[in-house]
Amino acid sequence: TSKVPVVGPVVGQVAGALGSATSGGGDLTGTLGSVVGTVTGAAAQVPVVGPVVAQVGDALTSVTSGSGDATGLLGNVVGTVTDATSQVPVVGPVVSQLGGALGSVTSGSGGLLPLTSSGGAPMSSAAMAPNNVAMASASPAAVPVVPPPSATPTGLIIGNGGVVGTATQLLGSTESSIFNNSNPSGYITNGSLKVSNANFSQGYSTLNLLGLPVVNSTPVGTVLTTVGGTTLGGTGSNSHLTLIGGVTSGNYISNINNGAAGGLLGLVLPKNAPAWASTCLNVLGVLKESCWAVNAAQDNQVLVGDGASANGSEEVVIGTNASHTLPTVDASKAFPGNGTNDPNNPTGVPTADYAARLGHSVVIGDGASGTANAQTIIGAGATSSVANSVALGFNSNASRGEQMNYTAYGLATPQTSVGEVSIGSPGAERQITNVAAGSANTDAVNVAQLKGVAATADNSVQYDSTSHTLVTLAGPASTDGGVTGGTTITNLHQGALSATSTDAVNGSQLFATNSSLVKYMGGTTNFDPTTNTWTAPTFSITSVAIDGSTTKGSYNNVTDAFAAVDNSVNTINDRIKNINEVGSKYFQANSTGPAANAKGTDSVAVGPSSVASGASSMAMGNGATASSANAVAIGTGAIAQNGSAVSIGNGNTADGDGAVAMGDPNTATGQGAVALGYNNAATGQGAIAMGSTSIANGASAIALGDSANASAANAMAFGAGATASMANSIALGAGSSAVIGALSGYTAYGLTAPQTSAGEVNVGNRQITGVAAGSAASDAVNVAQLEAVDNKANSTDKLAVKYDADTSGDPTNTITLTGNGTGSQVLITNLAAGAESATSTDAVNGSQLWHWTQDTTNQYSNLSLYNDIQNIHPGTGSVKYFNVNSTGPDSKATGSDSIAIGPAATSGGKDSVAMGNGANASADNSVAIGAGSVADRANTVSVGSAGNERQVTNVAAGTAKTDAVNVGQLDSAISTTTKGNVRYDTNTDGSINYGSVTLGNGGTGDTTVHNVAAGTAPTDAANVGQVQQAMDWSKTYTDQRFDQINGQIQKVGHRADAGVAAAMATAGLPQAYEPGRSMAAIAAGSFRGESSIAVGVSTISEGGRWVYKLAGSADTRGDAGVSIGAGMQW
Template sequence: MGDQARAEQANAVAIGKQSAAIGLYSTAIGSTTGTPRQPVYTKDANGKITAIDGISVTTTGAGTDLTDIIEINGVPVTNTEVNSFVASLSSGANLSLGKNSIALGTSNLAAGESSVALGDSSKAVAKDAIAIGRNGNASGGQAISIGAGAQAAASGALAAGGASSAGRDGAVALGQGAFANTTAGISIGQNAGVGTSQGITNDRTDHIAIGHNSGQNVIGNRNIALGVGAGSNLSADGNGSSDHNIAIGVNAGSNLSGDDNIAIGRDANKNITAVVVESVAIGSRVDATTGSTVLGNEAKAYGGDFATVLGYKAKVTGDSGTALGRDSEASANNIALGASSVANGTSTAAAYLTAETKMGGYNIVSVGQAGQERRITNVAAGANPTDAVNVKQLHEAQKSVASLIGGKTGVDPVTGGFTGYIIELTDKNTNQTHQYKDVASAINAVSSGAISVLPGNAVMYTADGRISNVTAGTQATDAVNLAQLNQAIADNGQHHVSINSKNPANKNNTGATADESLAIGAGVTTSNAGVKSVVVGFDAATNAKESVAIGNTSTLANGDASIAIGKTALARSTNNIAMGTNASSNGMESIAIGTNIQIDKTTGTSDYAVGIGSYSEVQNADQAIAIGRKAIVQGDNGTAIGHESRAAKENASALGNFAKATAVSANAIGNYATASGTSANAIGDNAKATAGNANAMGKSAEATSTSSNAIGDNAKAAADNASAIGTNARATGVNANAMGKGAKAFEQDASAIGTGAQAFRQDTLALGTSAVASGLNASAIGKSADAAGLNANAFGNGAKAGAESSNAIGTGANVSATNGFALGTNATVTHTNAIALGSGSISGNATPTASAIVNGKTYNYSGINPTSTVSVGSLGNERQIINVAAGRVSASSTDAINGSQLFQTNEELANLANKTAQALGGGALANQATGAISAPSYTVTTNPAGTGTKTTVNNVGAALTALDTAVNQPLSFAGDTGAQISRKLGETLNVKGGATGTLAGTGNIGVVANGTNQLDIRLAETINLGGNGSVTTGSASIKNNEVKVGTNTLTDTGLKAGNVKVNTSTNDVTGLSNITWNPAGTYNSGRAATEEQLLSAQNQLNTTLTDKGFSISAQGANSDKVKLGETVDFRNTDGNLVATRSADNTINYDLAKNISVDKVTLGNIIIDKATGINAGNQKITNVKAGDVNSTSTDAVNGSQLYTAQNNVKNVLGSSTQIDATGNLTSTNIGGVTGANTVHDAIQQVNSTATNAKTQADKGLNFAVNGVSPADNVQLGETV
């Protein structure tokens, strides 16, 4: 039907100018643009033609010319047929070439078997392909392209969105400009995946990019990017690609080269110049090198690999370093534990006591920095040579020193506040931070319809399908309405023609019995009700006003203004159209086109429905669309497009051969796709969404539980709110998430992200390629990380936490014991409750040490029952622990001690040896290294009274013997006169004086030797005469309690000198003459002031201070003077500020919980009470939908505006589109070429009416038996 339309195969339908239905059961509806189309020729490397417009051809010879083509799509052809085929493609006509194919719109091409091309210049050139939208192209088997310029060029590919492209098998591209050009790749978001293509050897596959500009320019395999700009610009490393990377967050993991990296957070591992492998970077602006694990905002690992960094701004600057805590810092192989701890360089100093050294120095463990040391508490007593010792052991060593010293020597305990070192693991899983989540946000964007499953230019129909209420035109260019057209026809005659070729002449109009009706053909009738109806054919009839029946064998138009065209076609309701053999339309303003098509109503209505295709049906469904052979719609607003497609409930849509949408608002797109849950969406061949709000996207994807999501080929989501994203991904637990090829999340709230990642138990997390979390509440982050224990955590590539509550952090870290903790690359814990800190550290057994024997004495220790060990190295790879705060030293202390405390003990040991050597004298010396004391050397005189022989002895015993001999010789005494007296030691010598009476105290007289043989008796310089003694000289005298000079006295009660008295009992000075004070006069420096003078000065000061006071002003104005003693009250009158006074007399102003202001400025955003809100050219997001009524003053959001625009679009017709900026554009309104506005369409209708009148004015020419001239009969005249 239409100018040059042609249907060349059985059951084919062609409607519209130059439309061609060439394939068996094919349907072509629409027209041509009138512009020739240039076919696209595909050629191999030798220039041989292999396809034309995606349709395969076989050539002979060179194969470079059309004359070389011998087969098209496997069918042998001649040169003439080839030229005809190319001419059809070049004509720009609407073509359906494949069996069961559908081309609907303008200049579309449906060349593949069961293919569908809808829109303007779209192409579906492969089997089961679907192309919807202007210039869309689906050239792969079962491929789907939706949107202007969308390209789906491989088997099972899906491209949805303007200029989107899915160029490899199983690829999915959703969003404006989204690009998925790797096998099974997924790109969701504007320009996602652009520049990322599969390699020549078919490597670089399975990429996932979700977010604006995410996953761009990637050279690699199986990378995952989630977030704006995430995972872009991954360059080739030494292996030729960057593989298995995961990037979540804005710009996370971009501009990177390397494999198996995880970056989570804004700018995480962004712009890393060196090749990075197996790193984990979690947090905002985090950098991680090869094998490193970095967690915390602005944390860094650089200058080396295999680092472990946890904490805000923590950093490691060398290989295998570990930094734990805010602002902590560690260099190569060192460990910094705690906020602001620093572990840089190596320790080269020789060890105390042992004097051990190590080539290149010792690596260190730091729990602080200079001036900010920390204590290590609860340290078990060490036993092995490399064990740490605690304060208890030091205390016992000090007690040993005290015992060696002897006497009353003791140990003072040193106490101090406990400072615990807390390992704080901060997992700020940002964004968004999308804080990752959200994948859920990205998935919801698809499932909720933010990314539409149908393009804006899909086939849509308004409520009544008419342009109504057109005012009668008056000018030549005005549109005309139906009344004007009817009047124009009526003005040209009042009678109709009825012709019956077999019966006698029908001069009495027995066929056309209704007023103003037209009946042409044998057995045709217009009943009395068929006013202004037209019937043409044989045995056809019209039984309603303004109806049209064209056909034979009971073709009936029984509804007002209905049209029935075709054998036994039935149009039974108002404004019906039924076209095709046995076509039946029984819904108001419904259209049925095709053989045996049925639009019927039994229990309800089928108004405003459209059915196109043989055996298609609309059953009791209003506003339904069924297009394709045996397509069925059974619910209001349902859409079924494709062979045997079915939309069984209201608002359901099924697009694709055998697609089924059997629940309310369900959507099934793809061959054999099934959507059986309310609001479920199934997109892709064999995709299944069988529960409410479920979403399945990808070949054989299945979402079988409420609100579940399965995206990717063979992805399965089988529990409520579960999400499986990626080829063969599985999510079987409630709220579970599996993202990545082969990722699996089995139980409730489990999450598996990464290729092959598996989360087995409830609340588990597996993040990274082949990561496995199999213990309840376990977390595994990193490539091949394995968390198998209850509450276990494994962070880092290859990390393993296999026991309950175990924690393994770092590449290759391994914990196999309960409550074990391994921190660092390849750190290993195999003992319960043990800790291994640092790269390569290995745990050991706890060795109880209850006591020790020192010099034969037993000393008992505290902390004698250690439960586990803390290791900071391994045998041969020990580390020093530095920046250790001094531990408490007491009998019960288990604190760690630092070098300075041990140094003091060593110093005491050295002092003991020195003191012993000093006590021995004789040149004895203490060896500081060994503690040994050299033999002394004493010189003694064996015969002092005789020759005075001197002998040297080297021990104390010999010296004492010689001394004994010497002391047993007598001493001789001589006076000024008299005989000499001799006495031995122990004998008595009486020395008497001649004084009588009470004697003075001792010590007043001394005896002085003259250095030879004489003792002089002298008066002492200090004489004590006792309590009753006195000294008198002249008028001065000194007694026990008085010094007197004339009349002036000094006693223990005071001093009296003239009129001045100093009383020591009251501390008063009286009798001073200076009792007045003139502040303007002079003063005597150094003279004491009296109380009278001080009182006068105080009164003057009080007066000055009180009068002066201080001033208070408000922002430089309204100054007021406040005297001392007066009160100043701080308050606020508008209620926006609250003034309070704290205990330390600080005045605080706090913002009230509820404030009222006239204007608020936030950056460029201004909220003004008078003028409203100025958003500063920024979006206002998360706006709740406002009430829409005549009195509402609510703000409306984008979705409400879009609904309003969509309603306008629906009124204007299916050719009206809503572009990305929200503007409405229309082309060819009402199917009228060039009518891009309502005004244009009305002008075209007016022109058509004028042309119709011109044609009607020509009338009909009748000749009898070929005799000329023929008679001209105007419409309305009787023949």
């Protein structure tokens, strides 16, 4: 009843497109019967352009019996299409475009969707009636809403059987090659859907009036709803796909409706998912489906190359068999939804278009592949399996990916990376060259910057040896105590000043000390900082006699002055002995326990049951016992015995002369044994245990740290849990274990003689850094020394002829040809003829010797009496061609079959030949040629003697293995064999400089030595890995040393605090205040966690003019102090 405009040649174009599609293979099957009849009954304004139905009939009549995916049958549609009640606008060019694309298709084409009845069975003529055309029930329960148009559909296919342009343009036979029986599987797929004439540029397809897919390269853009409730979907956003020989793979989100009946791209939601109230499919009123609009997971791909493939969005894949394959995710898991049906905001499902996409990657190179999001992979065979990463270069692999809270070299703060850049793979690493110097914290650094760091380290001050006991500065040596020469250390911070401090002090401290000495010593004392000279002091001391009288004296040195004071103090002590020992009202105790017992001479016992039985001993505290002379026991149950032992703290035991036990409780047993801290035990002479539950069991054993254990003589364990169980061994560092100890007769690497060690040092698999260069045979060497030795390695080619070396390794004047080392003789060939003269030192070759032999033979053969002449008397004549001019001694041929020619020539070896004045061939089969030549080795030819060598000149080039070679051949061989060799440098005189090797052959660039194995021997080269380990160890060691220094500083601080507490306790001792009276006093002090106790005695002379005081203190750090004073008041 309303307007039904129909654009003219719609069905006519369909006829042109499908008229000849008969009985072909591919995806179009079934028979489309005749569509006859007329469109009638359209009320009101129903303009019909052209013979629509008539042309439909022409279009479909001949489509018969095809095979493939279109399994339904569209029976005879007869009758009249009537009752169109709503507007059915149809855009004309739709089928027109189909006509241009499919006109010559003579067989079924891939990708046309199956037609089935609404019950799911193939359509037949009996199953169909007017107004009854429907999509198969195999369509998903929820199909996507077609979103509004946003872009013009495009598509490009280039390659064998390619298509160029839009769906309206096919080139030649490519139309048939894509859509005929030769391509039953489809050249190109979009997910599981084959790219065909129906889905070539597919974005959001829907069904046209006839149930066939609409190619939306030209969007429909309007909705046809008038004819039987038919809905023609609007235009949608396209999945842009550019293929050049590539093939799209399946979607990484499964259950995407790319190839299911209905031909729609979208998300198939679970059956129980809510449906949107909007209808996205309505075909002739038969099938109405609501669905969600979800963009496809294969949008905007560029695939170039045979076998190139991808299954994500925003992908560029270029190269033969290059691929980017994302792992499959089920859509029902990616988009779960089972809430109520709310058209505005259904629970669990997005209300607007949702882009279900990953990808965003670039893969370039034959066989290159990636399997994660946001990857860049460039290079044949390059691979990556982690997101946000880059693989560059042939067969490079990026598999590490992002790292969270990882530890980076040289940084203490945990680091985080978003991905990885790889330029190689394990075993196939690459250098990165032409790297500019980095400036920001995240920039790469180049070798030049690393060398700069190394140069800075070269200027550092190092220990003289690994014992770290001496540092010698590199300034000029001083012979006058540092007035000249030496090295000045400036900007030195003030060191700590204490009895135990090992800090360096600066000039201001020393000046202040000298100034203080001047001030405190008084008198005429003076110090001149310019000349470093002192002016002796003058002390005026008043001495006290036993009767109390005084005498004033003058002293010019401290020793004499204090000797005078000592005498006065001794006198005062004698007078103090008379003090009543019953106590004083100023000394009080609150206890009902047994009385203290000071049984030893000059002993002090303070506290219930305390016993001081040793002479000059002190026992202070409940049950404290000091049983030996000079022993000190302070604290409840403290015991000091068997010598001048000190035990301070509850339950401590110090057993031995000089033994010290401080803390709660500790045991120090043995002369000089020390146990400090909590529950430590030091057993043995000089044993030291400090920390918590540490054990030092053995003479001079030392255990420092929590649970450290040194259980043998001279063993040392430093660090928490460190163990040194063998004598003379050291365990250094937490967890270190020295359990091997001394070895005898063991084999050391690089040494043939059996070795013996005094002990073991174990650092717990730690690097040792800051090692100074060793100088003695038993010194440790550092990497710098290893590198220096490595540079001296001889790389002369095995084929080179070299001078023999003497015992020092220096070349001599002899050359021994060793050949292949089997002992066989070596032939010198191509030897030029040497000069033949009395002074020639050239080597002669075989031809010269042969000619000489021939000449000699010929000459002798011309003598008729050759074999008969004996004892020819010397005369003035000569034999033609053989002349001798000499008055020297006769030659002697004493060897069997030997020949001696020339004055004093001697051939003593069998078959030997001596030719020349004084020539001597004493070895068998030897030849001595030339005056003074000596052949003293069998089977040799000598042309000189030691110190009188000759050149063999004009030697032709040898050709056989036993020929002599000339210098030309030797130079050529050296030039050939040394190309590419690393050699020692030469001095200006041509000699070898064994202390220098230069790489790079004079080039301007640096030379990299690759594949350097980790050095193991002292002369091995160290590789970058070892250098990095050394740097790591250096950092660790430096940290440890700083910790140790910090601990020492803290220890010094604690002792200083204890000293302050002792001073406060001593200052708190009250003194007698009435003439003729005395007072014994005790006081305690505490300062910043440290405590001290002090005892003292004071007395005032009968006249009240003199006051004498004696005080002693002991603190919680084990330090004891004594002070004495005398004063005169007037």
